[in-house]
Amino acid sequence: MPTRVLVPSGVLGLGFDRKALARGVAMRPDIIAIDGGSTDSGPYSLGAGQSKYSRAATRAEWRELMLARAEAGVPLVIGTAGTCGADATVDWMFDITAELAAELGQSARVARLYSGQPAERVITALREGRIAPLTPAPEITEAGLSAMTNIVALAGAEQVQAALATGAEIVICGRTTDTALIAALPLARGDHAGAAWHGAKIAECGALCSTHPMTGTIMVEFDAAGFTVEPMAEAAACTPFSVSAHMLYENSDPFRLYEPGGHLDVTAARYAALDGRRVRVEGSRWVPGPYTVKLEGARAAGYQTTILAILRDPRYVAKARDWVAGLQAFLAAEISRRMGLEPLAYSLEFRLIGQDGALGAMETRRGQPVEIGVLGIVTAASQALASEIGKLINPFVLHHPLTPDEELPTFAFPYSPATTDRGALYEFALNHVMRLDAPMDAFRLTVTEVGHARR
């Protein structure tokens, strides 16, 4: 049975063309599916269990999608709610949903799919030999797993289908593969499996697979043989190039995509233009495999304090690297003498913005910058310690001379205090898969009625 999936944009919080969304709703989709996050922005969201996007932006866009859902009369699903899809951000998204339902006078059945993993579950799986590393994988130990602030498993199509099967009108999923959210309904309705996953991958970033990426909204129609993709913004077009090139995006292998329960192989896929703006794709293949789910985990790896000084004196700019080397040696001695801390007990790094700030040792170009930003990053075992080191180094970062026999220079500090406490530094600590006997073994569903009481 053909299935139309409306994807409003690549992620909730990034905005979409409202006219394009309205056009999509008018085309009678079977479901509205939007991604709510990814690991793109780094480990902080998962480590802290917080959304990267503002509540206001999330709420404003979700409001429009809740209205679109009511108008279309079809389920609205969000994956990886609150950027990282931890249990806390699923509940954050639920609170916004409940608030909006009351405000809009809507009543709805809301399913929450939780992807959070208690450390004990993963430890048990590790003991039972059900955890396998991907390449490259950090070392894991039972103590290391227990120390992680959040572990999530990426839900696949089966878990999203279970959530839809509750009869929910709104489904808020924790960490989910970007593709599973879109593929779930077409797969449940028996559409072509290779097409379901391939079309989902093409549509997961919204209009990024079209000539006008910022317009957001995309419609994918799945059927027994393939899928057809069409942008909803009038100005946008999908071409065989724009669609097939999307397989390259944020993908280490453009032909294979691993999902819970198998992988997608698009080696034999054929892309054909149906007209100036729609593309038809057939020939993608789904290859079933063991039922594994990917794990993501984050842990605190210290606490940071930063300091930024700007060198404008041409002599210092020209010799910035030497200056930093001298400063660093001087500070290591001062920190040891005054705080009794040896260099192994903390990290102090200076990056030269304007010289090689983004690429470090890989940088090949050398220029003559007008000024150089010296970004000092202190990492220590506690915020108190990082902050204390920051205060200790502050006057020297301001005044350290290039040579011992010159007048003390004073550099530019852009603000006061010159140091900024950054809080915890989180790091991704898992790149593994966990084998499950049944898809729902590591996931949890709750269903709640929100808004006005049902009559």
Place this chain on the structure above:
Amino acid sequence: MRVADIALKVRSKNAGPFWVTVDIFCGSAVAFARLSRLPTAAIARVYGQPEQLLKRFDIAELNVIKISFPRPVVQGSREDRDMHGAQWAHLLAEMELGD
């Protein structure tokens, strides 16, 4: 002559927290033919990586060359300087082609 002088666009991005991927959009079959001759070893040197870690896809239908390799520093870890890995592209774009 540099890669950027021939290619339409070179972009890079994380492919998950543990990988980075660089796409060279050659823009034409002629540019693709020229850039396909780029030795993988030379690309590996630009990023300071052992050649065997690089996965390379020369996709003639798209006139695209894709190179993926494990991030030498995991995204967001203490030593990371570019959270999204998007600046890495410039190193390849600025690479001299030689002959």
